[in-house]
Amino acid sequence: MTDVFMLLGAPNKTAVQSKMENVILFETELANITTPQEDRRDERKMYHKMTLANLIRDYPRSTLCAHALPRILNDYMLWHLVGDFASLLSKPFREAKQKFHEILTGTKGNEDAWYTCISDTDSVLGFAVGALFVEETFKGGSKEKAKEMIENVRTAFTDNLPNLDWMDDATRAAALDKANAVTDMIGYPNYILDHAKLDKKYEDLKINKSDYFNNNLAYTQYIFKKSYEKLRKTPLNEWAMSPPTVNAYYTPSKNTIVFPAGILQAPFYDQNFPKSLNYGAMGVVMGHELTHGFDDQGREYDKYGNMKSWWGADAVKKFKQKSQCMIDQYNNFELHGEHERGKQTLGENIADNGGLKSAYNVWCWNSKPESDHMQILTDPHSPPKFRVIGTLSNSEDFNKEFKCKSSAKMNPKKKCEIW
Ligand SMILES: [Zn+2]
Numbered sequence: 272m273t274d275v276f277m278l279l280g281a282p283n284k285t286a287v288q289s290k291m292e293n294v295i296l297f298e299t300e301l302a303n304i305t306t307p308q309e310d311r312r313d314e315r316k317m318y319h320k321m322t323l324a325n326l327i328r329d330y331p332r333s334t335l336c337a338h339a340l341p342r343i344l345n346d347y348m349l350w351h352l353v354g355d356f357a358s359l360l361s362k363p364f365r366e367a368k369q370k371f372h373e374i375l376t377g378t379k380g381n382e383d384a385w386y387t388c389i390s391d392t393d394s395v396l397g398f399a400v401g402a403l404f405v406e407e408t409f410k411g412g413s414k415e416k417a418k419e420m421i422e423n424v425r426t427a428f429t430d431n432l433p434n435l436d437w438m439d440d441a442t443r444a445a446a447l448d449k450a451n452a453v454t455d456m457i458g459y460p461n462y463i464l465d466h467a468k469l470d471k472k473y474e475d476l477k478i479n480k481s482d483y484f485n486n487n488l489a490y491t492q493y494i495f496k497k498s499y500e501k502l503r504k505t506p507l508n509e510w511a512m513s514p515p516t517v518n519a520y521y522t523p524s525k526n527t528i529v530f531p532a533g534i535l536q537a538p539f540y541d542q543n544f545p546k547s548l549n550y551g552a553m554g555v556v557m558g559h560e561l562t563h564g565f566d567d568q569g570r571e572y573d574k575y576g577n578m579k580s581w582w583g584a585d586a587v588k589k590f591k592q593k594s595q596c597m598i599d600q601y602n603n604f605e606l607h608g609e610h611e612r613g614k615q616t617l618g619e620n621i622a623d624n625g626g627l628k629s630a631y632n633v634w635c636w637n638s639k640p641e642s643d644h645m646q647i648l649t650d651p652h653s654p655p656k657f658r659v660i661g662t663l664s665n666s667e668d669f670n671k672e673f674k675c676k677s678s679a680k681m682n683p684k685k686k687c688e689i690w
Contacts, residue, residue: 274367290346309615377641397513402463404515409532417457424557427632437589445581452574456529459514521563523572528560554630562625566618596687604657619652625690627662
């Protein structure tokens with residue numbers, strides 16, 4: 272932090288250092304009064320709709336800001352502004368920022384030119400790059416094939432609902448209704464193949480071939496403007512990920528699952544792969560996203576995406592008991608002597624377990640201790656190793672297929688299962 276300000280021409284290193292120490296102390300205080308990560312999954316604790324007038328009345332100035340010196344608040348804001356833009360500057364700035372990153376995560380981050388060029392272009396012009404990408408890679412009925420797999424995974428999920436002895440019939444009917452109402456977005460948004468529409472999307476963004484820093488400023492302004500344009504308008508089914516992205520997501524407020532073209536490729540999916548491989552990889556991802564609609568967060572939303580309870584009281588009680596089994600199980604997993612956080616990762620673990628089960632029924636990670644620690648602190652997903660051990664040790668099908676002994680570690684007596 273000090274290095275960045277010295278590069279900007281600060282006259283006195285000791286003075287900068289003490290300012291930055293105060294910034295860290297201030298940030299630590301902020302972190303301590305922030306709702307802990309594991310409680311942030313509780314929508315009812317996080318969502319407080321209020322008018323602007325009530326916000327100003329109830330929170331005129333937060334206690335912390337009221338007692339922090341204006342000087343510290345000023346340094347805090349300055350660091351965030353400068354720190355965010357330092358990695359877009361010349362090499363000495365980038366190296367200073369890299370040092371900071373390395374202390375936090377244990378890795379230097381990828382500074383290779385090809386990586387920076389590709390990831391920056393994808394994050395700024397992802398739908399234009401995506402149009403080229405899908406023209407090249409997403410053909411031969413890929414969308415239809417993905418759709419068919421989703422339907423098979425959905426059927427496996429709904430077929431299992433009658434087997435859930437912890438659920439009353441009314442809640443079960445509502446769960447079936449919600450599962451059938453889940454909409455999907457596959458591959459890419461159609462407008463990207465229409466050049467006029469694509470040009471229209473980016474018409475306010477001015478990119479200059481030789482001005483990397485100002486291009487980034489222009490993009491920041493562009494994205495702010497686009498966000499403000501959405502204010503008080505009906506939300507559209509926009510894509511939160513670009514077509515080449517190797518990832519997928521579920522949006523509870525729309526009850527929609529989304530699979531960009533990037534993940535509908537090998538090693539996740541290939542039309543020449545045997546079904547076992549396609550369902551073992553892509554099918555599990557599809558089941559994972561579908562099950563998010565029924566995890567501790569997703570279950571709070573109805574089939575229309577409104578935060579509204581559709582559960583019987585007894586089913587909620589039993590869901591919470593079953594969830595506690597999974598919280599306790601994942602709390603017991605240890606990485607570098609640190610326990611993973613079962614409550615924080617509950618939604619992802621429910622989705623991993625439900626996803627694996629649904630995908631199986633259709634068909635009868637270079638880490639450093641610092642980044643692992645960071646993941647345990649902040650990531651809603653369990654560390655990759657436990658995403659495998661957790662789901663498979665809960666799977667009766669896995670144990671049966673691999674003939675695990677009753678004493679085997681992957682076949683614990685106490686298994687957790689929700690969906
Ligand atoms: Zn997930």
